[in-house]
Amino acid sequence: MSTLAYSLSDTGTMLRRQIKHMQRYPSLTIMLVGMPVVLLLLFVYVFGGTLGNGLGGVTGGRDAYLFYVTPGILISSIAAVVQGTAIGVAMDMTQGIIDRFRTMSIARVSVLTGHVLGAMIQVFICVAAVLGVAMAIGYRPEASALDWLALVGVIALIGFGLIWLTVALGMAADSVETASNTPMFLILLPFLGSGFVPTDSMPTVVRYFAEYQPFTPFIEVTRSLLSGTAVEGKELALTVAWSLALALLGYVIAKKKFNKR
Amino acid sequence: MNTRKPLAIEALNLTKSYGENKVLDGIDITVPEGSIFSLLGPNGAGKTTTVNILTTLIPSGSGDAFVGGRHIDKEADEVRKLIGVTGQFAAVDTLLTGRENLQLMGRLHHLGKAETRRRAEELLERFDLMEAAKRAPSTYSGGMKRRLDIAMCLMGDPKIIFLDEPTTGLDPAGRRTVWSIIRRLVKGGTTIFLTTQYLEEADELADKIAVLDGGKIVAEGTPEQLKRLVPGGHVTLRLHRADQLDRTVGALEATGSDPDQLTVQVPSDGSVHSLRKILDALDREEIEVDEFTVHTPDLDDVFLSLTGQTTAD
Numbered sequence: 319m320s321t322l323a324y325s326l327s328d329t330g331t332m333l334r335r336q337i338k339h340m341q342r343y344p345s346l347t348i349m350l351v352g353m354p355v356v357l358l359l360l361f362v363y364v365f366g367g368t369l370g371n372g373l374g375g376v377t378g379g380r381d382a383y384l385f386y387v388t389p390g391i392l393i394s395s396i397a398a399v400v401q402g403t404a405i406g407v408a409m410d411m412t413q414g415i416i417d418r419f420r421t422m423s424i425a426r427v428s429v430l431t432g433h434v435l436g437a438m439i440q441v442f443i444c445v446a447a448v449l450g451v452a453m454a455i456g457y458r459p460e461a462s463a464l465d466w467l468a469l470v471g472v473i474a475l476i477g478f479g480l481i482w483l484t485v486a487l488g489m490a491a492d493s494v495e496t497a498s499n500t501p502m503f504l505i506l507l508p509f510l511g512s513g514f515v516p517t518d519s520m521p522t523v524v525r526y527f528a529e530y531q532p533f534t535p536f537i538e539v540t541r542s543l544l545s546g547t548a549v550e551g552k553e554l555a556l557t558v559a560w561s562l563a564l565a566l567l568g569y570v571i572a573k574k575k576f577n578k579r
Numbered sequence: 580m581n582t583r584k585p586l587a588i589e590a591l592n593l594t595k596s597y598g599e600n601k602v603l604d605g606i607d608i609t610v611p612e613g614s615i616f617s618l619l620g621p622n623g624a625g626k627t628t629t630v631n632i633l634t635t636l637i638p639s640g641s642g643d644a645f646v647g648g649r650h651i652d653k654e655a656d657e658v659r660k661l662i663g664v665t666g667q668f669a670a671v672d673t674l675l676t677g678r679e680n681l682q683l684m685g686r687l688h689h690l691g692k693a694e695t696r697r698r699a700e701e702l703l704e705r706f707d708l709m710e711a712a713k714r715a716p717s718t719y720s721g722g723m724k725r726r727l728d729i730a731m732c733l734m735g736d737p738k739i740i741f742l743d744e745p746t747t748g749l750d751p752a753g754r755r756t757v758w759s760i761i762r763r764l765v766k767g768g769t770t771i772f773l774t775t776q777y778l779e780e781a782d783e784l785a786d787k788i789a790v791l792d793g794g795k796i797v798a799e800g801t802p803e804q805l806k807r808l809v810p811g812g813h814v815t816l817r818l819h820r821a822d823q824l825d826r827t828v829g830a831l832e833a834t835g836s837d838p839d840q841l842t843v844q845v846p847s848d849g850s851v852h853s854l855r856k857i858l859d860a861l862d863r864e865e866i867e868v869d870e871f872t873v874h875t876p877d878l879d880d881v882f883l884s885l886t887g888q889t890t891a892d
Contacts, residue, residue: 324689331686339674342715414670418731421634423659424687 325425332432339406340436347440350402351447354395358452361387361514369515381456388452388459389541390513393533395444396477397504400484403437407488407572408497430489430572434481441477460546469543472557476536479561480504482568489575507533512541532560586645587612587739587770588633593642595628602628604794605642610787615761615771617785619778621886624791626774627667630743633772634664647739663737667744669724670731671716677727678703678712684734695734702730706760722753729760739770746780758784778879792886805881812880814847814857817870830864831857841869849875 340347361369362384370383410416410433419429453459461469484501491497510527511517511534517525528534535556542549588610595603603625610616618626631637633646635655644651647661664670671680681702685695703709706726716724725745732740742761746754761784765771775781781788782802789799798805813834818824818841827843828836835844847853854873861868 327689328687331683334686335672335675335683338679342674413673414666414668415672417636417666418664418670419687420636421659421662421664422687422735423656 328425328428329431332428333435336432336436346402350399351444353398354391354448355451358391384457387514388457389544390508390537392445392448393537393540394508395448396441396480399440399444400480401501403481404484404488404497404501407433407485408491408494427573430485433485437481438477445473459544461544462546465543465546472539475561479564482565486568486571489572507531511537513537588646588772590644591642593644594640596640602794606796612770613768614786615765615784617781617788618774618791619781619788620791625794626791627743630741630774634662634741635659661738663732663740665728665732665742665745669728671727673717676713676715677708680731681734684731688735698734706730722749741772743774778882790885797885806876808881812849812875814845815872816843816868817841819867819869823866826864827866830860849873
């Protein structure tokens, strides 16, 4: 086998290891799914009536808000999943077996890519579950088949960026406690973007931040795809650029931290 | 590449510092193929650092080292193909079962499905882990965990095995099991690099022992050679009367005495001849003795006199 084949094989082995971990401890995945579902129900049933009226649409009310907020919650759920990634990576690094991996002739980065792919599975489980709940309470997406396909790609891309970022945060953390705190800001970003209310209702400083942070294009692209409207080229370009930049940054830091002991 | 074939491990003037703190201060090690080498030393002597460097876990400070003829820094990945490592703390995946842990190793060694399964079952059988194979290692006893750990490092069929304090924390039975595992491995031609703080263990297993203290090798040789480093044994006498202490020291040419304990140490190789000489002198001087102990030199004496420390147990 070639070097590439070996590293693919090692990555596959490490992914299987992550999937086994998930199967054995499903509570973590369930908890990660639970948070955005609670968020969805809270915002739709508690704030939704009032916020929906403020959107300025024709109908207003709770149904309009459900339609508005679901894409935001979906992206929030990615941010929620990657909290678990940082914790998982930091916990794994405390395990003795990591030192064993380091003394073996394996593709070193496969330890990390195993985490990335495992988290990717969690992202899709979580997004699908949240979408399922949203539809159960009346959300009706207007996406075409092509839109759905594009949505899968966009979720994977955003997930890829945020996962590598949190893998790096998990690697950089000196303890599991730290790793569970540092990615917390990601949960706030959809609120400080177009996730829950349109950015033009915000005061200048907040609006300025909201328009330039990565979650706003993430949410806008998702919203356009789900509502079956045309995706703005600029938002799509920003989404791709932010995701790849975050992934690269995370990859470089995580790899450096893994090799340095 | 490098033709240092007969030596499994060779270290030349190896150093390692963490800031101002010199952990390894230029050590030389040579381990012939198929032998057991034991690095013996108290806690903090630099044993684990040495293992970590030789197993490519951390880079060396300066000096050179070859494992299986391959340079540890320049050919790290080649070294990794040859070695198996069992560290001080169980290097097992605590979320997988025992069997899954072994199979994980098999896949990472690219053994193929059938071979991975075959070897995993064989090792479970050999290390008496069959019944525990379906359980997570968190439910294992210390000895079982260590056996799984060693079994995992054997999945890749390594030529050279590093065992860092493999019996620390084990009960006597567990320790004996690990010893017999090690002996069997060497019979199969494997080279073993073993660190320990137990003299008994080094004495029992090793072909060659190096005593490490404060980052330096202070003595090296076979267990017998090391024992010879300490001149002779001694006899310890516990006297009955305090007023006879000085007279005893004078008459027996004692090397030490303790007025509180009323003990006197007299050099002796433990032979009948030398014992009779001591007993005769005691009779002649009419010295009353409560206790008479013959102490032949063991590795503890070597350890003590070389490192100036008492041993762990």
